[in-house]
Amino acid sequence: MAGNAWRSTVSRVVGAMKSQASHPRTFSRGLQTVTLIPGDGIGPEISTAVMKIFEAAKAPIQWEERNVTAIKGPGGKWMIPTEAKDSMDKSKIGLKGPLKTPIAAGHPSMNLLLRKTFDLYANVRPCVSIEGYKTPYTDVDLVTIRENTEGEYSGIEHVIVDGVVQSIKLITEEASQRIAEYAFEYARNNQRASVTAVHKANIMRMSDGLFLRKCREVAENFKDIKFTEMYLDTVCLNMVQDPTQFDVLVMPNLYGDILSDLCAGLIGGLGVTPSGNIGANGVAIFESVHGTAPDIAGKDLANPTALLLSAVMMLRHMGLHGQAKKIETACFDTIRDKKVLTKDLGGNSKCSEFTGEICRRVQDME
Amino acid sequence: YNSSLTKPPPAKYGGRHTVTLIPGDGIGPELLTHVRELFRFCCVPVDFEIVSIDSKSTSDDDMNNAITAIRRNGVALKGNIETNHNLPPSHISRNNILRTSLDLYANVIHCQTLPGVRTRHRDVDIIIIRENTEGEYSSLEHENVPGVVECLKIITRKKSLRIAEYAFNAARQNGRRRVTAVHKANIMKLGDGLFLQCCKEVAAGYPEITFDSMIVDNTTMQLVSKPQQFDVMVMPNLYGSVISNVCAGLVGGPGLVPGANYGKDYAVFETATRNTGKSIANKNIANPTATLLASCLMLDHLRLHGYASMIRKAILATVSETRLHTADLGGQGTTSEVVQSVMREIESKGPRTSEQI
Numbered sequence: 153m154a155g156n157a158w159r160s161t162v163s164r165v166v167g168a169m170k171s172q173a174s175h176p177r178t179f180s181r182g183l184q185t186v187t188l189i190p191g192d193g194i195g196p197e198i199s200t201a202v203m204k205i206f207e208a209a210k211a212p213i214q215w216e217e218r219n220v221t222a223i224k225g226p227g228g229k230w231m232i233p234t235e236a237k238d239s240m241d242k243s244k245i246g247l248k249g250p251l252k253t254p255i256a257a258g259h260p261s262m263n264l265l266l267r268k269t270f271d272l273y274a275n276v277r278p279c280v281s282i283e284g285y286k287t288p289y290t291d292v293d294l295v296t297i298r299e300n301t302e303g304e305y306s307g308i309e310h311v312i313v314d315g316v317v318q319s320i321k322l323i324t325e326e327a328s329q330r331i332a333e334y335a336f337e338y339a340r341n342n343q344r345a346s347v348t349a350v351h352k353a354n355i356m357r358m359s360d361g362l363f364l365r366k367c368r369e370v371a372e373n374f375k376d377i378k379f380t381e382m383y384l385d386t387v388c389l390n391m392v393q394d395p396t397q398f399d400v401l402v403m404p405n406l407y408g409d410i411l412s413d414l415c416a417g418l419i420g421g422l423g424v425t426p427s428g429n430i431g432a433n434g435v436a437i438f439e440s441v442h443g444t445a446p447d448i449a450g451k452d453l454a455n456p457t458a459l460l461l462s463a464v465m466m467l468r469h470m471g472l473h474g475q476a477k478k479i480e481t482a483c484f485d486t487i488r489d490k491k492v493l494t495k496d497l498g499g500n501s502k503c504s505e506f507t508g509e510i511c512r513r514v515q516d517m518e
Numbered sequence: 519y520n521s522s523l524t525k526p527p528p529a530k531y532g533g534r535h536t537v538t539l540i541p542g543d544g545i546g547p548e549l550l551t552h553v554r555e556l557f558r559f560c561c562v563p564v565d566f567e568i569v570s571i572d573s574k575s576t577s578d579d580d581m582n583n584a585i586t587a588i589r590r591n592g593v594a595l596k597g598n599i600e601t602n603h604n605l606p607p608s609h610i611s612r613n614n615i616l617r618t619s620l621d622l623y624a625n626v627i628h629c630q631t632l633p634g635v636r637t638r639h640r641d642v643d644i645i646i647i648r649e650n651t652e653g654e655y656s657s658l659e660h661e662n663v664p665g666v667v668e669c670l671k672i673i674t675r676k677k678s679l680r681i682a683e684y685a686f687n688a689a690r691q692n693g694r695r696r697v698t699a700v701h702k703a704n705i706m707k708l709g710d711g712l713f714l715q716c717c718k719e720v721a722a723g724y725p726e727i728t729f730d731s732m733i734v735d736n737t738t739m740q741l742v743s744k745p746q747q748f749d750v751m752v753m754p755n756l757y758g759s760v761i762s763n764v765c766a767g768l769v770g771g772p773g774l775v776p777g778a779n780y781g782k783d784y785a786v787f788e789t790a791t792r793n794t795g796k797s798i799a800n801k802n803i804a805n806p807t808a809t810l811l812a813s814c815l816m817l818d819h820l821r822l823h824g825y826a827s828m829i830r831k832a833i834l835a836t837v838s839e840t841r842l843h844t845a846d847l848g849g850q851g852t853t854s855e856v857v858q859s860v861m862r863e864i865e866s867k868g869p870r871t872s873e874q875i
Contacts (some may be wrong), residue, residue, distance in 0.1 A: 288743075310708075354611050389763040417742040
């Protein structure tokens with residue numbers, strides 16, 4: 153734990169020094185500030201890779217690096233460092249690498265802390281088959297939108313009597329309405345044709361019934377988008393047989409967790425899947441959802457694709473579609489070419505070589 | 519598939535068994551009619567007592583009749599009963615009531631790649647054992663504050679030990695090497711933590727079987743990339759729904775996989791994925807394979823192994839005939855063609871007299 157204290161002291165000092173310098177926050181020379189949280193393990197190296205590629209693409213992004221370690225605030229409540237929170241509140245956009253969750257550290261997971269701090273209520277994962285990275289499933293093109301604040305992950309559990317445990321799943325009208333509205337807005341803004349609500353209202357009549365009802369109500373205001381509902385088990389059954397029939401899926405927390413990972417598995421795993429978290433007050437944090445991979449950390453073997461695609465998602469969120477397309481195409485072309493691939497993609501190049509190749513392609517596109 | 523934890527009822531009345539038949543909704547009635555047709559053709563010593571359940575009615579009489587009939591006969595074959603969403607939330611799923619009233623605690627699904635069915639993955643052979651009576655399906659929900667609904671997921675030590683015992687026993691009896699517990703104990707620390715703890719305790723009594731565990735989201739990811747790594751899987755109710763549907767999809771879909779629900783005293787057989795198939799009902803296009811294979815599981819349970827293997831062999835021979843594949847397998851065959859083919863197969867290969875079965 154000494155390491156944590158040392159790091160948070162350093163970041164407090166460094167952060168203080170940085171904020172004393174004049175910091176043009178946003179829109180100076182068209183630059184947009186993004187809070188970058190490199191994370192642990194392979195986090196720093198893949199963050200560096202993304203920054204390099206963005207530089208090569210001349211993307212108008214100004215990175216503000218911050219570290220998030222849990223610190224105990226006044227009142228004994230765990231929170232993220234104030235510099236990180238302030239930076240995010242100002243920039244509203246964040247890019248995050250993998251964070252490790254130490255067991256028995258006494259504090260909740262960092263991901264959970266971030267989620268609570270910024271009220272990140274929607275987890276969005278677009279799953280698109282990557283040409284050149286073969287999986288048994290081709291032509292996958294769907295988006296899972298998962299309610300991220302309540303449901304089965306409310307963390308409320310009790311031991312009723314010895315040997316009987318009760319876990320509470322919480323579904324509220326407010327959260328269901330919010331996620332349904334986000335799903336339909338997303339569909340409209342990204343030209344998606346249909347939204348499917350995934351539920352188990354035949355068994356969980358009241359809770360999923362409420363969720364379903366709110367989705368139906370919101371669908372009334374979005375008549376241009378087709379709305380369907382499907383049982384969770386039917387979705388799973390059909391997803392592994394024919395994933396092309398799905399477009400945008402919206403669902404409560406647990407189903408979202410399972411389905412988004414299932415869909416990630418269809419396109420090749422967490423190493424190539426982007427993810428974005430949308431919060432209240434316009435905050436959006438994009439992240440790679442794989443682990444910290446401590447065994448390959450610092451050895452220049454990591455694959456930055458997941459973080460890069462999340463950064464591309466971030467560019468699209470910011471309206472910089474041209475830049476996004478350029479970087480994404482360079483990345484996919486590199487993978488399709490198969491000449492320079494990291495080990496997990498089937499090659500034996502280093503992370504820096506893979507990054508360099510993408511940078512070269514981006515520059516060639518100028 | 520072998521199971522010694524449920525006793526089958528003894529044959530009464532001239533060596534014939536009586537089995538409760540619940541047609542259900544959607545494709546249930548037509549497919550179960552085919553089962554009766556096939557059994558008549560093969561002279562299977564089973565009589566069906568048909569009990570209908572009207573899914574639109576709110577009265578409990580139908581359910582009580584069905585439960586009484588199953589208690590009396592000990593064994594049932596059923597189609598899925600639709601849950602009417604227009605009725606208030608207090609109207610609990612009929613299928614769920616059946617499972618909990620009869621304490622059918624183990625839902626067993628064996629997913630195997632079938633010859634002649636084209637799938638993305640080969641050599642899949644997974645036995646899924648799903649806790650069938652508690653967990654998220656406890657039907658305990660309330661709305662204390664308007665707009666805030668709480669749904670209770672119950673995990674008990676007793677039922678977790680019971681299902682774990684069932685899983686390891688089944689693994690041992692079927693010569694399986696490995697049991698994987700599927701859970702989400704990193705988030706639901708107490709609930710799934712208890713389940714996992716119980717599995718570990720039971721595993722200690724089966725040293726020849728490897729026990730490991732996997733978090734449910736990782737499990738689904740692994741299933742769609744490398745399903746061959748799994749052997750026997752045991753899990754609580756909801757994850758069981760997800761995993762069994764994923765595995766059924768991997769081996770060819772809802773039309774192929776049979777399922778069984780075992781309790782201490784009763785056994786109910788149905789399709790693995792429990793679909794009503796409303797949109798394809800009464801069009802003669804539904805795939806009868808899952809229902810027919812479920813009836814074979816029932817015959818095995820009744821110790822009528824000769825009939826069971828005779829019919830099963832014929833079904834597997836038919837399913838490998840691509841030109842007979844129904845729409846769900848990408849073909850244009852009809853339900854009746856498949857059933858006719860099974861009967862012809864039995865006639866040509868089967869024994870001449872019942873003494874030979």
